[in-house]
Amino acid sequence: MNNSQHQQKQVAIVTGASRGIGAEIALTLATDGIAVLVNYANSPEKAESVVREIEHQGGQAIAVQADLSHSEAARALFDKAENTLGKVTILVNNAGIMELSPVAEVTDASFERQLSLNLLGPFRLIREASSRLADNGRIINFSSSVVGLYQPTYAAYAATKAALETMTKIAAKELGNRGITVNAIAPGPIATELFLSDKSEELVEHIKNMNPFKRLGEPEDIARVVRFFSKAESAWINGQVIRANGGII
Ligand SMILES: NC(=O)c1ccc[n+]([C@@H]2O[C@H](COP(=O)([O-])OP(=O)(O)OC[C@H]3O[C@@H](n4cnc5c(N)ncnc54)[C@H](OP(=O)(O)O)[C@@H]3O)[C@@H](O)[C@H]2O)c1
Incomplete structure (x- = not known):
């Protein structure tokens, strides 16, 4: 955002904001006075609880169900945000799933699930944002x-x-x-369901030790980077991938 943009109302769509990193991003942006669309797929109670926490702190948020692996979801999210919060200034393409197996065992269905949410989902939202995001907006x-x-x-x-x-x-x-910037954040291991499910304690311990701080990242380690991108100070950072991982690589 440039300085004049900052005087205007800011509205963020945060995908997959019912839990994990997305929930923390929604809470962090709302603390800065940004109205937030909290998208979720399957967890209405968790999404509503994020909204309630934001409202409790004096912020504005709405929870919106949309499975982003479906093609019509991107337009629906922008419609809902514009109709209830105002013109969207920040798009955070956070929703994602991870299904691990050796190449020899990856099924078409598994690959397609990951492709449709992790790649086609953001693609459709970026396409929608190209005509509907405010000038000087942000895509993360x-x-x-x-x-x-x-x-x-x-x-x-x-x-x-x-x-x-x-x-x-x-x-x-x-x-x-x-004036829109488009950047990516590439977190290392973060202590959320996506990372922790199906991992033994030993494996988690091993992964912790892969970075020099010898801990897992927390959602707020990543939400802080998103906050930076939401500010005027980030205006000259464009087309970059920020590897927020404590130095794992
Ligand atoms: N955690 C890590 O170690 C790590 C590391 C690198 C990158 N990342 C990336 O960071 C992002 C967030 O990960 P996370 O760890 O916070 O994941 P998470 O804890 O599993 O949360 C995933 C979020 O995505 C939502 N979601 C799942 N399927 C969806 C769909 N079809 N449509 C819309 N929303 C959907 C979930 O909503 P419901 O609750 O409604 O299911 C939830 O809010 C992902 O893109 C992930 O790939 C994570």
């Missing part, structure tokens, strides 16, 4: 540091994220003429 996509780690079992998931990084850089060049 979610990649993952696994894109650079090349670990066995991550092929399908990492491929969806690598493709999104490429799209981020191209969209940044296309939308820059309206």
Whole structure:
């Protein structure tokens, strides 16, 4: 946002904001006075509880159900945000799923689930944003540091994220003429359901030790980076991938 934009009302769409990193992003942006559309797919109670917490702190938010692997969801989210909160100034493409298995065992269905949510979902929202996001707005996509780690079992998931990084850089060049920046954040391991489910304590301990701080990231480690992108100070950062991972790579 430039300074004059900052005087105007800011409205953010945060996808997958019912829990994990997205919930923390919604709470953080709302603390800064930004009205937030809290998107979710399957967890209405969790999304409503994020909204209630924001309202309790004097902020404005609405919870909106939309499965972003469906093609009509992007338009519906923008419609809802515009009709209830105002013109969208920030799009955070956070929703994502991870299904791990060796290439030999990845099913078409699993790859397609990850593609449709992790890549097609953000693509459709970026396409919608290209005509509907406010001038000088912000698009923040979610990649993952696994894109650079090349670990066995991550092929399908990492491929969806690598493709999104490429799209981020191209969209940044296309939308820059309206002052919009498009960047990606590539977190390392963060203590959320997506990371912790199906991992043994030993494996979690091993992964913790892969970064020099010897801890997992927390959702607020990532929400702070999103906050930076929401501010005027980030205006010259465009088409970049920020590897927010404590130095794992
Ligand atoms: N955690 C990590 O270690 C890590 C590391 C690198 C990158 N990332 C990326 O960071 C992002 C957030 O991850 P997280 O760890 O916070 O995940 P999480 O805890 O599993 O939360 C996922 C969020 O996405 C929503 N979601 C799932 N399927 C959806 C769909 N079809 N349509 C719309 N929303 C949907 C969920 O909503 P419901 O509650 O309604 O299901 C939930 O709010 C993802 O893009 C992930 O790939 C995470």
